[in-house]
Amino acid sequence: MRNRLADVVTTALRLLDDWGLDSFSMRRLAAELGVAPSALYHHVASKQELLGHLAARIVGGVVVDDDVTGTCRRLREAMLQVRDGAEVVATATAFRLGISAFEAELARRTSPDVARTLLIYVVGHTQATQLHWQASGLGAIPADPDLDASFDSGLAIILAGWSRLAG
Structure with a gap:
């Protein structure tokens, strides 16, 4: 997969801003990255783990x-x-x-x-x-x-x- 975890998190944050959490999905994220949804699970075990990475990025600074x-x-x-x-x-x-x-x-x-x-x-x-x-x-x-x-x-x-x- 050409994307790194940092790319996945950055794209997920952009999608969150565009669509909100209610409309955020792993399928939408995968489509935005141009990969199959299963490819995301090379970086995170679950959507909850991805949300943890998003939260860490939000509070990280x-x-x-x-x-x-x-x-x-x-x-x-x-x-x-x-x-x-x-x-x-x-x-x-x-x-x-x-x-x-x-x-x-x-x-x-x-x-x-x-x-x-x-x-x-x-x-x-x-x-x-x-x-x-x-x-x-x-x-x-x-x-x-x-x-x-x-x-x-x-x-x-x-x-x-x-x-x-x-x-």
Whole structure:
């Protein structure tokens, strides 16, 4: 096969942006790459494993540092850059695929429980934001201009609780 795993992931991310996760399939990916669907399984064992690679690529450029608020905002922004990016990361998180290094680094700077809580909050809020954007873009609901403020408020509540418990 002429494609490498990196090619498969790059093409999959482009298709995800074009079609969304609901319409993403291994058959569509294979057609885009010009190969038989079975050829994809030389690179990944399953669609879930591919989603883990997509999630790793989505969060891969996010710097985790001692500015936990900034780290969480950067994670949110990275997911917002890819259509259904938060859903991909949520799936990978549930299956424990592709983002364990990110979570481990965040845990090192906070604690395992705080890192897990932050990850669930950031991914969940971002997933709700992306769903809201899609629905408002179709005219099904009015746009909510307060999504960023809502995110920041919830993040502040979690971090204040962590500070209080740690202090």
